[in-house]
Amino acid sequence: MSTVHHSRRAFRVIATIAILALLMAAMVLTVSAVDEEEEICVQMTIGQTNYSINGVPKLMDSAPYVNSDDRTMVPLRVLGEALGAHVFWEAEQDTAGAIYDSQMIRFKLFENTMQMGGRTITMDTESTIQNGRTMIPLRAAAEAFGYEVSYEEGTVTLVRPGAVIVSNFKQLQQAIADGARYIKAENFNTAGETTTKVVIERPLILDGQGAKIDFGFEVLSNGVTIKNFDITTSDFDKVVSAPGSKGGPGDCIVVEIHNDNTGDPVVITGLNIVHDIFGNKNSAIYLADGSYVEITNNNIKVENKEKNSYERGGIFVGSGVSGKISGNTIDAALTGFPMSPIGLATTLDKLTEDVKVAPVVITDNKVTSIYVTKMYASGTLFGEDGNVLADDNDFGVREALSQFLVDLEKNNTFTLKDGYPVENEAAYVQCRLDKIMAGAPYYEKNVFFNVTDGKLVAVPAPAEE
DSSP states (O other), X not given: OHHHHHHHHHHHHHHHHHHHHHHHTTSSOOOTTOOTTSOEEEEEETTOSEEEETTEEEEOSSOXXXXXXXXXXXXXXXXXXXXXXXXXXXXXXXXXXXXXXXXXEEEETTSSEEEETTEEEEOXXXXXXXXXXXXXXXXXXXXXXXXXXXXXXXXXEXXXXXXXXXEEHHHHHHHHHTTOSXXXXXXXXXXXXXXXXXXXXXXEEEEEEEXXXXXXXXXXXXXXXXXXXXXXXXXXXXXXSOBOTTSSBOOOOSEXXXXXXXXXXXXXXXXXXXXXXOSSSOOSEEEOTTOEEEEESOEEEEEOTXXXXXXXXXXXXXXXOEEEEESOEEEOSSEEEEEXXXXXXXXXXXXXXXXXXXXXXXXXXXXXXXXEEEEOOSSOTTOTTOOOSOOTTTTTHHXXXXXXXXXXXXXXXXXXXXXXXXXXXXXXXEEOHHHHHTTOOEEETTEEEEEETTEEEEEOOOOOO
C-alpha cells in the first residue's frame, strides 16, 4: 500500500506542475463567441477530439473518455471554452475551476467533491489528470451551469436554452408558464400588472437587468435565481392585496421563499427594494421554515409610513433555514433580522425532543434599525426561569441559541436608530444585542441579560423602587 501511496503522490506533484504550466496561459479564458441570449448546443463524442459548438467544428487535444466509475470525463479547459466560462487554476489549493454567469465551481484534484456557491457537493467520481489536462465529470459541471445533458450512441449533447426576453408583465407570466429556463427583462413596462406577486414553481433564472417593478415573487422551488430588479411597493399593491384576518390589508412581502435543502438553493441577489409595509407578514424578504437560500448583495429599505406595530423588518428567518445571508444593506423601520430560528411551540424548559437552531450563516451585512433582531416563538423564549445557558432540560438549545445571537452581532455591522422602545409595539421578545454587547443590561420580563465570556447570561434584575 505504501508503494502505491508514494507513486500517487509523485504523480500528483508532476501532474500539478504540468497542469499549472498549461493553464497559466489560460488563467482567465473568455470566449466572446458565445451569446448568452442564444441557445447553446455542444456535442462531443467519447474517444474523439472533434466536437462542435452550435454546429461549428472544434478540436480538443484530449478526448473525453468513460472512467472506471462509468462517468464521462472531459477536459475542464475545453468544457469552459464550450460553455463560455472563465477557467482558472489555484496552485496552492491544487484546485481548478470555472466561472459562468456569476456561478463558480471548483474541483479539488483527485477528490470526488465540487465546491459550488459556498457549499460542497459530493460527486460519484473523482477529478483527475490525463495527458497533462484536468479531467472532470462532464455531467456534474455542465448541470451546475444550467445545461441539460443527454447521451446517444457515444455522443454527448449539452444544451442550454437561450434567454427569453420579456418586456411586460404578461410576457413574463407567459414565459414562466411556457417553461423558459432563462428569462431576461428588457425595457420592462409594468402597465397592466394586476397582482402583487409572481409565483415560481420550478427552477429558472430571472434577470431583471435593472427593471423597475412594483410586484414581488413567491418561490416554491429549489434552483431559482432572481437578480437585478428595482422593486418598490405601491399604494396599488395595498388595494389588491388579500384581506388580512382583521379585515385590513393582508400579507405584504416582496420576496417569499418556500423551498428545502434537497436541491440547489434559491439565490436572491442584486435587488434594490423599497418596501412600505402593512399587514401581518411584512418583511421585505421572508424565508419560510426549512428554506435553503443565498441572499446576497441586496439593498433593502423598509418604510413604515402607517406606523404598523407588527412590522417584521428586513429579512425574516424561519426555523431550520440554511445557506447564507451576506453582503446585504438593510435600512429597516424597526427590525433588521426578525426571526424564529428555533420555531418553538413551548418553553425551552419543556422540550421533549432535540430542536436545532437555524444553521444559516449571517455575515457581512450592514443594518440600520431600531431593533437588531426580534425572536418570535410561542411561550417564553428562554424558558420560564429566564435562564439562557444550557441545562439538562433543553438539549443544548439555549447554548446554541446564545452563540447564534452573539455571532449575529459579531459578524455584521449594526447602526441603531433612535426610538427604542416603540410605543404600542407587539409584545414579542426583543433581543437588543447592541445594548448587550456594549456591556449594558437588557430587560425582558424581569430578567436582565449580559455577555460573559462570549455567552449570553442572566443577571439579577434591579430592585423596584
